[in-house]
Amino acid sequence: MAVQVPTRRQTIETAASALFRERGYAGTSVRDIARALDIRGASLYAHVTSKEDVLWSIVERAATAFEVAADQALASVPRSAGEPAHLEALVRAHVGVITADPELANVFVHEWRHLSGPRRARILARRDAYEARFRRLIARGLSRGTFAHADADVAATFVLTALNGIATWYRPRGRLSRGRIADQFAALTVRALTGETP
Amino acid sequence: MAVQVPTRRQTIETAASALFRERGYAGTSVRDIARALDIRGASLYAHVTSKEDVLWSIVERAATAFEVAADQALASVPRSAGEPAHLEALVRAHVGVITADPELANVFVHEWRHLSGPRRARILARRDAYEARFRRLIARGLSRGTFAHADADVAATFVLTALNGIATWYRPRGRLSRGRIADQFAALTVRALTGETP
DNA sequence: TCGCTCACCTAACGAACGTTAGGTAGGAGC
DNA sequence: GCTCCTACCTAACGTTCGTTAGGTGAGCGA
Numbered sequence: 001m002a003v004q005v006p007t008r009r010q011t012i013e014t015a016a017s018a019l020f021r022e023r024g025y026a027g028t029s030v031r032d033i034a035r036a037l038d039i040r041g042a043s044l045y046a047h048v049t050s051k052e053d054v055l056w057s058i059v060e061r062a063a064t065a066f067e068v069a070a071d072q073a074l075a076s077v078p079r080s081a082g083e084p085a086h087l088e089a090l091v092r093a094h095v096g097v098i099t100a101d102p103e104l105a106n107v108f109v110h111e112w113r114h115l116s117g118p119r120r121a122r123i124l125a126r127r128d129a130y131e132a133r134f135r136r137l138i139a140r141g142l143s144r145g146t147f148a149h150a151d152a153d154v155a156a157t158f159v160l161t162a163l164n165g166i167a168t169w170y171r172p173r174g175r176l177s178r179g180r181i182a183d184q185f186a187a188l189t190v191r192a193l194t195g196e197t198p
Numbered sequence: 199m200a201v202q203v204p205t206r207r208q209t210i211e212t213a214a215s216a217l218f219r220e221r222g223y224a225g226t227s228v229r230d231i232a233r234a235l236d237i238r239g240a241s242l243y244a245h246v247t248s249k250e251d252v253l254w255s256i257v258e259r260a261a262t263a264f265e266v267a268a269d270q271a272l273a274s275v276p277r278s279a280g281e282p283a284h285l286e287a288l289v290r291a292h293v294g295v296i297t298a299d300p301e302l303a304n305v306f307v308h309e310w311r312h313l314s315g316p317r318r319a320r321i322l323a324r325r326d327a328y329e330a331r332f333r334r335l336i337a338r339g340l341s342r343g344t345f346a347h348a349d350a351d352v353a354a355t356f357v358l359t360a361l362n363g364i365a366t367w368y369r370p371r372g373r374l375s376r377g378r379i380a381d382q383f384a385a386l387t388v389r390a391l392t393g394e395t396p
Numbered sequence: 397t398c399g400c401t402c403a404c405c406t407a408a409c410g411a412a413c414g415t416t417a418g419g420t421a422g423g424a425g426c
Numbered sequence: 427g428c429t430c431c432t433a434c435c436t437a438a439c440g441t442t443c444g445t446t447a448g449g450t451g452a453g454c455g456a
Contacts, residue, residue: 227413239415240415240417243414243416248414
């Protein structure tokens, strides 16, 4: 089996993600990223056209990961299943993406705002579209009465921020496994909306 | 009635809080803060000893606001009341502090990590102590069976990150009043843990 | 062996950074 | 009228920032 060896560009993005999570984009210098790779700051520019370019690549990759996971999750649940089942699938997918690569996810969650102008607008649109999956699903559950009374937008924001928080605190060798965390968050989320344990 | 006119130092901290929320501490320069007050960067140093000093003041003030609000909230609930009632009071207090001054709260939630060394450690200890109120209460509810099965630490983190998110998105003249937001978050939170609408 | 690609280097650029030094203008209190 | 105090100024400091220019050496296919 051919092992996928990362390109130099990918190595750089991985190192940058870790630093961006730890110190933020503005708090991380190009020379910091280079130091993590044991090279000089200027050498990075053989692989990268600008610091913001690195941020942009990371954010885009993360956005795609969330979108793909959500699509697959929703496709795997029978149409006939109720909103709680769909919500649980969405939550598990979201948590899965975060715990698979918390550095990547964290940049998507927090550092996108350091993108300038058009890139910022584009990623915001993708974020909105992604989050709309949660909003629409919750709104549907509310109108059908499967979810307990709440404001749809507030409820969606409540869920998404709670989930996104994982990207801040999760560390791979922590007390709880990825699966355990997904279980916990799925239960808490569904219960917050339905009042029932799934 | 004597109107409290803010000292110059307080004006500076208010302007700094707003910028720190918008661009982050590292993304905000001393000259940015000064520009918001229509003065030169160097002039700030008549009122302030360093940029980090401003961050420190803001973070400390926010920490105190959260602590005081939580103490008052818990004191106002009869000892005999159950854990859901206590949790609801804690949540309402927390949300109240955030919506009263989202810029201040946001700095406490996100920007404390730019403090260096001992200050960082001190604020982390205060944060821990504050969050322990939530953790202990939830653990108690779990052991008494008033809360549905969950990991106490995960549940506390779930609640706190969901609440703290408000500091990111809340704007005073938004669609929902402060009271409405508190209602919504109290309901969602208590339901996530008990499975019942309060 | 030649030439090409890849990964890195040193040196340096102008701009922005946090911060200090030393000075001024206006109002309050004696 | 003099002295303070508050609030600001200009000028400049050393450092760090993102980035560019130009060059080196190792490995590899032809």
